[in-house]
Amino acid sequence: MKKISESYSFGGKQYIYSHKSLVNNCEMTFSVFMPPNYKNAPVLWYLSGLTCSHLNVLEKGEYRRKAAELGIVIICPDTSPRGEDVPDEKDNWQFGSGAGFYLDATEIPYSKNYNMYSYVTIELPKLIEANFDFDMSRQSIFGHSMGGHGALIMALRNPKKYKSCSAFAPIVEPSSAGWSSEAFKKYIGLNKENWSMYDSVALVKNGHTFPEILIDQGEADSFLDEGLRPWLLTEACKNTSINLELRMQPNYDHSYFFISTFMNDHLMWHNDRI
Amino acid sequence: MKKISESYSFGGKQYIYSHKSLVNNCEMTFSVFMPPNYKNAPVLWYLSGLTCSHLNVLEKGEYRRKAAELGIVIICPDTSPRGEDVPDEKDNWQFGSGAGFYLDATEIPYSKNYNMYSYVTIELPKLIEANFDFDMSRQSIFGHSMGGHGALIMALRNPKKYKSCSAFAPIVEPSSAGWSSEAFKKYIGLNKENWSMYDSVALVKNGHTFPEILIDQGEADSFLDEGLRPWLLTEACKNTSINLELRMQPNYDHSYFFISTFMNDHLMWHNDRI
Numbered sequence: 139m140k141k142i143s144e145s146y147s148f149g150g151k152q153y154i155y156s157h158k159s160l161v162n163n164c165e166m167t168f169s170v171f172m173p174p175n176y177k178n179a180p181v182l183w184y185l186s187g188l189t190c191s192h193l194n195v196l197e198k199g200e201y202r203r204k205a206a207e208l209g210i211v212i213i214c215p216d217t218s219p220r221g222e223d224v225p226d227e228k229d230n231w232q233f234g235s236g237a238g239f240y241l242d243a244t245e246i247p248y249s250k251n252y253n254m255y256s257y258v259t260i261e262l263p264k265l266i267e268a269n270f271d272f273d274m275s276r277q278s279i280f281g282h283s284m285g286g287h288g289a290l291i292m293a294l295r296n297p298k299k300y301k302s303c304s305a306f307a308p309i310v311e312p313s314s315a316g317w318s319s320e321a322f323k324k325y326i327g328l329n330k331e332n333w334s335m336y337d338s339v340a341l342v343k344n345g346h347t348f349p350e351i352l353i354d355q356g357e358a359d360s361f362l363d364e365g366l367r368p369w370l371l372t373e374a375c376k377n378t379s380i381n382l383e384l385r386m387q388p389n390y391d392h393s394y395f396f397i398s399t400f401m402n403d404h405l406m407w408h409n410d411r412i
Numbered sequence: 413m414k415k416i417s418e419s420y421s422f423g424g425k426q427y428i429y430s431h432k433s434l435v436n437n438c439e440m441t442f443s444v445f446m447p448p449n450y451k452n453a454p455v456l457w458y459l460s461g462l463t464c465s466h467l468n469v470l471e472k473g474e475y476r477r478k479a480a481e482l483g484i485v486i487i488c489p490d491t492s493p494r495g496e497d498v499p500d501e502k503d504n505w506q507f508g509s510g511a512g513f514y515l516d517a518t519e520i521p522y523s524k525n526y527n528m529y530s531y532v533t534i535e536l537p538k539l540i541e542a543n544f545d546f547d548m549s550r551q552s553i554f555g556h557s558m559g560g561h562g563a564l565i566m567a568l569r570n571p572k573k574y575k576s577c578s579a580f581a582p583i584v585e586p587s588s589a590g591w592s593s594e595a596f597k598k599y600i601g602l603n604k605e606n607w608s609m610y611d612s613v614a615l616v617k618n619g620h621t622f623p624e625i626l627i628d629q630g631e632a633d634s635f636l637d638e639g640l641r642p643w644l645l646t647e648a649c650k651n652t653s654i655n656l657e658l659r660m661q662p663n664y665d666h667s668y669f670f671i672s673t674f675m676n677d678h679l680m681w682h683n684d685r686i
Binding site: 145146147148149152197198200202203356358389390391393394395396398399402 | 422423426471476632664665669670672
C-alpha cells in the first residue's frame with residue numbers, strides 16, 4: 139500500500155492510497171477519511187458513479203465535517219480498473235475506465251481486470267483490515283448513480299456484511315437501462331440469467347433482502363426516467379420485508395450539488411444504524 | 413450577462429455567469445450562490461488564489477450549506493482576465509492567467525486587460541446591482557492566498573464599502589514575496605512606491621484602516637515562511653485601531669482541505685458583521 143497524499147481536514151485526515159489489486163490485476167487508487175477518533179471507528183463505503191474516480195466525492199461530496207463529528211471512516215474506491223494493460227473503450231463513457239459497474243466480468247478480455255464486485259466487497263476490506271485499526275465488524279455502504287447500484291447489490295447480496303445501505307439517484311435496474319445493459323453484455327455475456335446478481339430489482343424479486351434502504355432522488359435529474367427509475371425498486375420491495383424509503387427531491391439534478399445537499403442526512407442515517 | 417449553468421443546492425441556487433468586462437477587455441466568468449431567501453440578502457465576495465478560477469471554491473469550498481442557512485449571497489470572481497487576446501505567460505503560474513493579483517496594471521501590454529482591482533471593487537458590483545435584488549449596502553469580502561491579499565487590500569482601501577474582511581492564508585506583503593514581486597514588476601512597473609497601494613502591510617503602515625480582520629493560517633502550509641508570513645501584518649497592526657485576529661491552525665496545509673474546514677467559522681463571523 140502506497141500513500142499518495144495526506145491532508146488535515148476537519149480535525150481528521152484525508153488520505154489517498156494506491157495498491158496492487160490482485161482481483162483487478164492493476165494498481166488501484168482509493169481514498170480514506172479518518173475522523174479525529176478513528177480507532178475502532180466504523181467504516182462507511184462510498185461508491186461513485188460513471189466517469190468518476192475516488193476524487194470526485196473527495197472534492198465535491200462535502201462529507202468530512204459530519205463524518206469527523208460522528209466519528210465515521212469514509213472510504214471511496216475508484217470506479218474501475220485502470221492502466222495501459224487494462225482493456226478499455228476510450229471514447230465510451232458508459233464502458234471500461236470509469237464504468238466498472240461493480241460487477242465481476244466473465245467475458246474475455248474484461249474478466250482479467252474488471253472485478254469490482256470482489257474488489258469492493260472482499261479485497262479492499264481485507265487490505266483495510268490489515269492496515270488500519272478500524273472496527274470492520276461495523277461497515278455500511280452508499281453511493282451515487284452507478285455507485286448507488288453498486289451499494290444496493292452489495293447490501294442485498296451481503297446483508298450480514300453491511301449494517302446499512304443508502305443511495306443517491308441509483309441505477310436500480312441496470313439490466314434494462316440503456317447505459318448499463320450494453321456494458322453488461324460485454325462484461326458478463328449475453329445470458330441474461332447471469333445479470334440478475336448485479337441488478338437490485340432482480341435481486342429483490344429473487345428473494346434477496348435487506349432491512350432498510352434510504353434513497354434520495356432529484357426530480358430534475360435528466361437521467362431519471364430512462365436510466366434511474368427508482369420506482370421500479372419501490373415496486374419490487376412491496377410485500378417484502380425491505381423497508382425502502384424513496385425521497386423525491388424537487389428541483390435537484392444528478393450532480394454533486396444534489397449529493398452534497400443530502401450528504402449529512404445520509405451520514406446521520408448510517409450513523410444511527412452502523 | 414450570460415447564464416452558463418444553474419443548479420439547485422442546499423435549497424438555494426448555484427449559478428455561473430459570464431459577461432463582457434469593460435475594464436478587463438475580455439469575457440469574464442463568475443459564480444453566484446443564492447440562498448433560499450435571497451431578496452435583500454447581503455453579499456459576501458470570495459477571492460481565489462493563484463492558478464484558481466471561480467470553479468475551485470465552488471467545487472471544494474463547502475460554503476453552500478452555511479450560506480443557505482445564514483441567508484448570504486456568495487459571489488466568486490475569476491482570478492484574472494483570460495482569452496486569446498489577453499497577454500499571458502503560459503508556463504508561469506505566478507503571472508498572467510490565474511494570477512491577476514487583484515491590481516490595476518499600468519504597464520504595457522498588461523494594462524489593457526489586467527485590471528482586477530477595478531473589476532472586483534467597481535465593475536462587477538455594478539453588474540450585480542443591476543441584475544439582482546441583493547442588498548448591496550451590505551457587502552463583505554474574504555479570500556484565500558492571493559485572494560486573501562485581494563480581500564485585505566480592497567477592505568483597507570474601501571473601509572466603507574465592506575462591512576467585514578477575513579482571509580485564509582493570505583499573502584500580506586506581496587511587495588517582498590518572491591511569487592508576487594516579479595508579477596508586480598511586470599504589472600505596475602519598477603517604481604516600488606506604486607506597489608504600496610496593493611500591499612496590505614504597506615497600506616496599514618501608511619495609515620489605512622479597517623475595524624476587524626480575521627485570518628486563519630495553517631501551520632503546515634508550505635508557503636508560510638516565504639510567501640505568506642501573516643505575522644508581518646500582525647506587527648503592522650500593532651498600535652493601530654485595527655483589531656486583527658490571526659489564528660494559527662496546527663497541521664493544516666494550504667489546500668481546500670484547510671479552507672473548507674474553517675469556512676463555516678468565516679461565514680458566521682461575516683454574518684455577525686455584515
